Amino acid sequence: MSHPAQHPAAVETEALRRTFKASKRAAAEGPAEIEALAGVDLRIERGEVFGLLGPNGAGKTTCIKILTTLLYPTGGVARVAGFDVVREAQEVRRRIALVSGGEASGYGILTVRECLWLFSQLYGVPSRDAWPRVDRLIDIVDLKPQRHTRINRLSTGQRQRMNFARGFVSDPDVLFLDEPTLGMDVTAARSLRGFVAEWVRERAGRTVLLTTHYMAEAEELCDRVAIIDRGRVLACDSVPALRRQVQGGQHVELELRRADPRLLEGDALAGLKPAWGAEHPDRGTRTVKFRLPTDTPLVRVLRALEERGVQVEGVATRETSLEDVFIAVVGRALDERTP
């Protein structure tokens, strides 16, 4: 076993790459290989809550799979707690836990208590320590009334909370949370975030790498955020610093009728880099978001749209949010898939 440096980063990647062979059908129409990670450099310090934000297919989950030793990189280096994820996978596994949102792990025949105990045993936690810890985690995730319930009788949300608790049974040094609040109700998700923040704060060295689709979650929890798209890190900094990068101008959200994307092309609208949001079929409208440069009056944009026959149903302006940063950096909203 090699010994890492005295104070290694919790997670460190250098030029991390991963390609997948395309399926035969996909390879016939495009490249034979798909590049999921195209040289990712990250350094996450111990004690940080670090967010990885990116649209679907950006490479977030691939990155987490490599860091949790489930996948080999095809190039570059990845270290967790100072240990190489390929050569020292066993040392990495002793120090990590992984919770993926939406997973249905655990044996349906076991009760909540038994299932959490089972996972504690895979990490070598003695039962005399494991059972009290399991009971307290069950309390924290508010499953005390269900603690003796078989997990195949839990609701989706309850099962999700149990999975969240599973991540803490071994008190890992580095916790990977991949969309942990997916499918959870708002109150439960808020409480979960509170626990994660406290868990990291209460002992030096505990680290969390979080991927999430919820910008508010990343803003609330993360000390730093990396925005990733097409396998590349496009920006990495604290949320306030990222906000500052895109400040200068208003963030505008319009609800448009007859919202043909081609209608937003033209002189008056040039340089806006609009990001199309959700459609509202009931109202026959669609949302579009953009950052308005300081030297462009909003009224000029509205007039240009009117001249093109686009009906503006609603206008909203607001402060720079992490979502605005994301759109400015990536060029599209988080819920839009990587083309």
Added chain:
Amino acid sequence: MTAPDDLARDAPPQRTRGFMLEWRAMTARTYVRIVGSLREPAWIFTDAVLPSLGMCSYVLMYRALGAPRSYEAVAVVGGILSAFWLNVLWGMGAQLYWEKQQGQLQLYFAAPCSRMAILTGMALGGVLTTTLRSIVGVSLGLWVFHVRVTAVDVGALALVFVITMTALYALGMTLSSLFLLYGREAWHVCNALTEPVYFVSGLFFPIRALGTLGYVSAALVPLALGLDALRQVLLHGAARGLLPLPIEIGGLFVFAVAFLFLARFALERLEALSKHEGRLTLRSQ
């Protein structure tokens, strides 16, 4: 949810390494099997009573034909071991495939314990629960059909049983990786291996009746050898054994060691392949 409590401030729990880590992982996985078996009484009917019906048919057929009583005992021993073979196929062979489908496999692969500890736990749980279920077959044989066994050498019986189980479940451990590697439709493979193996193992008749094929299957299928060895221990000469008992025990030992090595190799190969290709352990890929 309740407010975060003192748990975050607690000293981290001890995390054992080495043998104790593997032991805890193994016993935990065994616990799942045992609890699962005890909580679903319906399984006793499907896994113990129903498979015994085939055995009953053979006992009644031998009785109707006026065959020697030892043939009835041969069928009863076969019926008991058929429960183990079904468990090896469905409870071991197909298990990693189901674990993957449930999203469980990637959690095992991300945990610090060895995969062999998990598989050993599955095997131990399978042996224990199937032994309990096989009581149904033994009860039918002893009290319903009044099958007689000769004076049994308990030591030899224990040795043959343990080594047969080791060989069978080591084969199951090997199959579990191979099914995941090469046969995603694991249940078709399980189905395909059920009846042919029953036949070449001489499940309900003395394997000697197969002639040369009996020797071939004894050299290839641990169930055939274990079955014949158990019959020899329980019935002595009436079992019409294929090979001398010490040779069969030696053969079973070779099977056990070979399949344990093969299981470990297949598991390592599976893990390496899954990490290279990004599939197998991950449900979505």
